[in-house]
Structures are given as C-alpha cells and as structure tokens.
Amino acid sequence: MDFTEKVLQSERIYEGRVVSLRVDTVELPDGNRSSREIVEHRGAVAIVPILPDGKVVLVRQFRLAAGQSLLEIPAGTLDPGESPEACAARELEEEIGYRLGQLEKVSISFLAPGYSSELLHCYLATGLEPVPNRLDADEFLEPVPIPLDEAIAMIGRQEIKDAKTLYGLLLAHYKLEYEGKDR
C-alpha cells in the first residue's frame, strides 16, 4: 500500500543552529488535508567505544531538553559536508579522548520519525588508543568507563534512559558475544 503524503505547501517557522522547523500542509491518501510539523536536523553519529579491556566508555552529560543528566554513548551532530565516519572519529577524540581503531556500522535509524528528520548512524568502535582529551567549548561531559556486561545489566534494570544508547549497547553486545569480534 502506498500511503505517501503529497506536500501542498511548506511554511518555514524557524532556522536554528541544531534544528529548524517547518510546517507542511499535506494531501492524505484519501484526499483530505492535514498538517505536519517537521523538525529538520542534519543527522548525527553515535559510537559504542569498546576498550581492549572490554569496558564501554559512556558519557554523562546534562540534557536540558530532558531536564536531567543522562548516561549515553558518545554522539554528535554531523558538521556540514562531514562523512559519518569522520564525525565518529572526531566525536571520539572530543568526548572521550580516544583515537580509532576500527569502525563497524551497526544501524542507521531515525530517532523520532513522527516529526524529526534526524538520521543517526551508529557504530561499534574497537582498537581504540588514548589521546589527550579536548572537550568541545560548548560541551561539558564526564566519560564513564564501565564493563559492557554491567551496561547491559543496567538496561535490564531500566537505568539507561537514552534511545540510541539502548540499541547501540544491545547491538554491540550481540556483535561481540555472538560474532566473536575482536576488540
């Protein structure tokens, strides 16, 4: 079945630094009209960084939109023109102070496709080497190395509250445990 919505009109509401907003008037498959609020986002990268000792490095940071600090896998928005792989390497250095290593893509997914265009590329990163840490001027975060099995147990206890971190850890765990991937 083809439920494609035809855009009849598009109104620009806001042009921002991280997100922009437009409201589209669409024609539905039955011919009726509706409106769609669309948050535009350049796309982003998240990385599950596994150290040689089997620990995953999470980052704790304050998220104003969530009103609390969250424990997440390292992630960041794509710079204009930047490849997801280059973004992954940059974010690893900026957020946790490690240099790649090998990258393996574990998923490409939309985070909130009901209203956001954000597409997130998620990678498993191995073969990591420490480099001097340099945080982004606009980011304040604390790297938290934790055994991967313990991170998975935290998911079971519902202590991980970030979507990309949930599936990133589960997919990385599966690859390492069942596909016997080297660290």
Add this chain to the structure above:
Amino acid sequence: MDFTEKVLQSERIYEGRVVSLRVDTVELPDGNRSSREIVEHRGAVAIVPILPDGKVVLVRQFRLAAGQSLLEIPAGTLDPGESPEACAARELEEEIGYRLGQLEKVSISFLAPGYSSELLHCYLATGLEPVPNRLDADEFLEPVPIPLDEAIAMIGRQEIKDAKTLYGLLLAHYKLEYEGKDR
C-alpha cells in the same frame, strides 16, 4: 560532576499540535552563555505486540519527516492527561485492531535528548485478542505481522530504520527468550 545548565531566558518560538519550540539562553558550568533549541513534546508510548502464535505486529507507515515509509512497532503520542497504559491500549486498538492483554514496561527513554523533551514509554504486550480495527482519521498504516525471530534477523540486516523499533524488539525478544515469559 554537576554540569547542570541554568536557564537565564526562554523564548517561545512556536506552539504546535505535536511539537512546540522554544529557545533557552543558558549559563554553562564555566559561566559562559549558550543557547539551546528545545522541541517540546507531550511524550509517547510504543508497544511490542506479540500474538499467541509468536508473531509481532509491526506497522508500515509513511513518515514525511523521514521522506519514506518505515516499518515500526505501534506507537502514539499521549493525549493530555492520559496514562501511558491507557495510551498503549488505545493505540493497539487503533493501529492494529487488538485488545490487551498484559502490558509489561521494558523501557522509559528519551528519543533525542539533545533537543527533544519526548519521553517514550515502551511496553511488551501479550495475551492479545482481535477486535474490529478502527484507524485514526489522520493515520494511514498497514499492520504487518511477522515472526519475532524474523524481525530480529531484519535488525541484523539493518532493515529496521526506526530507533524505538530497534530497542523495543531487542528488549522484547530478550524477555521472551531468556525470561520465559508467556505469550
């Protein structure tokens, strides 16, 4: 470490049907100022519906923000004042035509906490019984029943492109396989 950001000023940009937008000026932990674009969302519910025969019912729908149709677990936005459990029951009837059953919460997580306040309650639903299907006037979707093992295999082949569907299926699969939960 406490990286809490203090909101100095808040500007309302847009009040919408699904999302609203504000821009906050914040004081960072080092005393500098920055701005945060915040998409406000009421919160939502997603459900992994497992039929007695072991199939999970996904829904295929067109997502304008993603520019494509996606295969997702049933989900919907909370009505004002609605409990997540009542929302889950309502969405199951509206989207796939099944009545609960048992609900078990598998996660509460933020989908895109870098800019969105949306908190998603995700449930495993079992003991389902068919009821006459009545779709939302504003929703056009096709229910797709599929063996849970096949849905998990689709994740491995990176054919699932929706974040909540990725972790919802993985968490439900874990509960059913390793905790021996009844369907």
